[in-house]
Amino acid sequence: MQHPVLLVGNDINNISKGQSWKDLLQEILTFCGTDCVLLDDKKPFPLLYEEIFLTAIRQSHIREKDLKAFIAGKVAAIAGNELHARIRELRPEHILTTNYEYTLEGVTPTQHSSLITERSFSIFRKYTVDQTECWHIHGDCLNPMSINLGFEHYGGQLQQMRNYVVSGTTYSSPQAPKLPLLRRLRAGANFQVHSWLDLFFTKDIHIFGLSLDFVETDLWWLLTYRARQKYQRNTIPVTNKLSYYIPAEFVKQSAFKLDMLRANDVQVVDISAKTKLAYYQEVLKRVKQA
Incomplete structure (x- = not known):
């Protein structure tokens, strides 16, 4: 064709060496200060993201702009x-x-x-x-x-x-x-x-x-x-x-x-x-x- x-x-991207998706999720939890959120494969990711973000808002007043900038920086390194x-x-x-x-x-x-x-x-x-x-x-x-x-x-x-x-x-x-x-x-x-x-x-x-x-x-x-x-x-x-x-x-x-x-x-x-x-x-x- x-x-x-x-x-x-x-x-x-998984052919490339580097951090896994699970590693990134753990770094997101650490960045947000939400280690109390449990990572579970049964949680659909879009809802897990909401759980992490909303928990972070209540606990540390994080801005979504900062969270997404952090994620963008990590992903850009692939x-x-x-x-x-x-x-x-x-x-x-x-x-x-x-x-x-x-x-x-x-x-x-x-x-x-x-x-x-x-x-x-x-x-x-x-x-x-x-x-x-x-x-x-x-x-x-x-x-x-x-x-x-x-x-x-x-x-x-x-x-x-x-x-x-x-x-x-x-x-x-x-x-x-x-x-x-x-x-x-x-x-x-x-x-x-x-x-x-x-x-x-x-x-x-x-x-x-x-x-x-x-x-x-x-x-x-x-x-x-x-x-x-x-x-x-x-x-x-x-x-x-x-x-x-x-x-x-x-x-x-x-x-x-x-x-x-x-x-x-x-x-x-x-x-x-x-x-x-x-x-x-x-x-x-x-x-x-x-």
């Missing part, structure tokens, strides 16, 4: 690895990522190429490097308050997403499209990509390195809405293909999630490999051949 479109999650370089070698047309740092770009950008400047949410958040448009759909390190972590932020992001797709944006900037995505797609002629959301309805997307846990309410809403447009409402043409890659060893334990992905018109591609690195090498090989 020439110039593919990718949605890439955090797991590709080192790139050979997978990031191989992804760039594919010369993707678009890279969508839930990651906050710039390992996929290979450089820390100095200027965004977004349609508008966003402080909190990420409908248009984009950096262009070597003709690849990199969309940070959950915020980025240069703008700590945009980093999507808590339940409240997820709710606000979803609200902005639904406005963009269904009812139209409320941004004051004249650059932001006022017509909702659905109406622009129905019009057809001279359609322009303004947001990463446009790509979910118009481009084939390869999804990997992303667990797509159900706490990702914004992405699950988008998948469901797209599938309903295709199979129930049928008011716009939805002909693109979404492919989700998963290691074969995780298929059985992830069956419930994979069933839901298939129901939402996502093709599941399982790959057997001996190591994580070998798995991602095979993913990129298949993307290139698609």
Whole structure:
């Protein structure tokens, strides 16, 4: 495939040496002075973040701005690895990522190429490097308050997403499209990509390195809405293909999630490999051949 479109999650960073997610959570607890908060895998992270932050407010009057700046500094230190370089070698047309740092770009950008400047949410958040448009759909390190972590932020992001797709944006900037995505797609002629959301309805997307846990309410809403447009409402043409890659060893334990992905018109591609690195090498090989 020439110039593919990718949605890439955090797991590709796990090839790099450095602190684990659990280590970072512990550092966040220490920074907030909330060691009384228990880390438990049963706690969905967006709610765990709220527990940590709200506990810190009551105990030490911490500002969320300071907390997110601390997290941004830690995440920005993540080192790139050979997978990031191989992804760039594919010369993707678009890279969508839930990651906050710039390992996929290979450089820390100095200027965004977004349609508008966003402080909190990420409908248009984009950096262009070597003709690849990199969309940070959950915020980025240069703008700590945009980093999507808590339940409240997820709710606000979803609200902005639904406005963009269904009812139209409320941004004051004249650059932001006022017509909702659905109406622009129905019009057809001279359609322009303004947001990463446009790509979910118009481009084939390869999804990997992303667990797509159900706490990702914004992405699950988008998948469901797209599938309903295709199979129930049928008011716009939805002909693109979404492919989700998963290691074969995780298929059985992830069956419930994979069933839901298939129901939402996502093709599941399982790959057997001996190591994580070998798995991602095979993913990129298949993307290139698609």
